[in-house]
Amino acid sequence: xxxxxxxxxxxxxxxxxxxxxxxxxxxxxxxxxxxxxxxxxxxxxxxxxxxxxxxxxxxxxxxxxxxxxxxxxxx
Numbered sequence: 001x002x003x004x005x006x007x008x009x010x011x012x013x014x015x016x017x018x019x020x021x022x023x024x025x026x027x028x029x030x031x032x033x034x035x036x037x038x039x040x041x042x043x044x045x046x047x048x049x050x051x052x053x054x055x056x057x058x059x060x061x062x063x064x065x066x067x068x069x070x071x072x073x074x075x
Contacts, residue, residue, distance in 0.1 A: 047074060050073065050074065051070055051074075054066065054069060054070055054073060
């Protein structure tokens with residue numbers, strides 16, 4: 001039996017059992033793409049704060065009038 005293992009090791013190429021990564025990661029976004037994403041998120045939060053302030057100032061109810069004011073204010 002040891003002789004068979006010896007013969008097999010001479011004629012069968014050795015392939016290490018290297019496991020594939022369990023989860024493939026997506027490549028990280030570039031620097032400028034991340035900067036633009038951060039700027040867009042910041043502006044989105046600012047717009048949401050302004051909408052909340054307008055709603056609070058006009059009674060806290062979302063009516064047609066407040067919808068028009070928000071549209072006029074943010075455009």
